Amino acid sequence: LSPSNGTASTALTNYLDTQYFGEIIIGSPAQMFNVVFDTGSANLWVPSQSCSPLYTACFTHNRYDASKSLTHIHNGTGFSIQYASGNVRGFLSEDIVMVGGIPVVQVFAEATALPAVPFIFAKFDGVLGMGYPDMAIDGITPVFDRIMSQDVLKEQVFSVYYSRDPQRIPGGQLLLGGTESKYYTGTFNYNLSKCTLFCTEGCTAMIDTGSSFITGPASSVSVLMRTIGAVELAEGEYTVNCDLVMSLPIVAFHLGGQAYPLTQEDYILRQSQFGEDICTVTFRALDIPPPTGPVWILGANFIARYYTKFDRRNNRIGFAQAV
Numbered sequence: 547l548s549p550s551n552g553t554a555s556t557a558l559t560n561y562l563d564t565q566y567f568g569e570i571i572i573g574s575p576a577q578m579f580n581v582v583f584d585t586g587s588a589n590l591w592v593p594s595q596s597c598s599p600l601y602t603a604c605f606t607h608n609r610y611d612a613s614k615s616l617t618h619i620h621n622g623t624g625f626s627i628q629y630a631s632g633n634v635r636g637f638l639s640e641d642i643v644m645v646g647g648i649p650v651v652q653v654f655a656e657a658t659a660l661p662a663v664p665f666i667f668a669k670f671d672g673v674l675g676m677g678y679p680d681m682a683i684d685g686i687t688p689v690f691d692r693i694m695s696q697d698v699l700k701e702q703v704f705s706v707y708y709s710r711d712p713q714r715i716p717g718g719q720l721l722l723g724g725t726e727s728k729y730y731t732g733t734f735n736y737n738l739s740k741c742t743l744f745c746t747e748g749c750t751a752m753i754d755t756g757s758s759f760i761t762g763p764a765s766s767v768s769v770l771m772r773t774i775g776a777v778e779l780a781e782g783e784y785t786v787n788c789d790l791v792m793s794l795p796i797v798a799f800h801l802g803g804q805a806y807p808l809t810q811e812d813y814i815l816r817q818s819q820f821g822e823d824i825c826t827v828t829f830r831a832l833d834i835p836p837p838t839g840p841v842w843i844l845g846a847n848f849i850a851r852y853y854t855k856f857d858r859r860n861n862r863i864g865f866a867q868a869v
């Protein structure tokens with residue numbers, strides 16, 4: 547926590563433009579964990595020392611050992627969180643959690659059952675939910691809400707920078723309490739209201755800092771994919787011929803009356819597999835049932851282009867051109 551200006555910064559690592567995570571500390575003495583700061587959920591969980599090594603995803607990640615922490619407080623209540631990508635089960639514990647140097651006494655989940663898919667592919671150990679309290683399982687007050695109630699932050703906001711270049715250090719930044727001017731240009735456009743894209747009746751868009759891609763209703767995504775000439779490789783996954791990338795159109799999201807264009811650089815993920823270039827389209831089809839859906843989920847590749855300010859004081863989201 548830089549005492550001068552009431553903000554707290556956490557450097558993020560960028561793994562292949564698809565995973566962004568930063569370090570937190572739990573317990574005394576410090577136990578270090580890499581977590582995704584995830585606005586798509588509102589709970590903190592990390593793998594548990596008591597997770598059976600039969601769960602490969604536990605075995606290959608840092609695990610919290612309650613018996614080694616002098617400030618551990620037992621809770622034991624059951625915990626389960628469902629993601630579209632896999633669900634996590636465990637039990638609740640309480641301990642000191644440090645984010646960007648700010649300590650909070652936090653109830654969090656120790657994961658004892660971690661599905662191999664997707665978590666063996668995770669370069670992070672756990673997830674720190676940055677979403678609204680009404681998303682929190684077991685009614686647990688989220689970390690950022692506990693930090694806000696300490697009145698140590700200059701502003702009741704947090705901002706996210708995701709770099710687009712895996713070689714760039716840092717790969718990103720989570721800033722609690724303000725915005726970092728070196729990571730954006732121009733001014734912020736606010737108010738993520740009903741989006742107008744593809745949705746006749748108007749639909750909502752969610753900004754999910756914990757998702758790699760942009761997901762949308764399957765019917766809309768397939769229209770978009772046909773328009774850009776992408777072919778469906780696996781369920782809901784699309785690729786294009788790398789030679790055609792330069793001729794791809796700009797795709798714009800209209801949020802709150804403001805257009806947010808994405809160029810092919812922003813929505814094509816170029817990866818070399820077995821020596822050849824694969825160009826994956828970072829739009830995915832995902833139908834989320836009402837009342838939440840239909841919904842577009844704007845993930846890392848959107849945030850990498852638009853520096854995002856989560857303004858909890860005014861309940862709004864601001865976007866500025868990322869550097």
Ligand SMILES: CCN(C(=O)c1cnc(C)nc1NCc1ccco1)[C@H]1CCCNC1
Nearest residue numbers: 565566586629631664668755756757758846
């Ligand atoms: C963290 C769980 N999530 C993932 O999409 C996810 C799953 N599995 C792996 C291996 N990575 C994921 N996200 C990587 C990432 C980091 C930052 C940007 O994207 C989502 C689930 C829904 C709520 N929001 C978060």
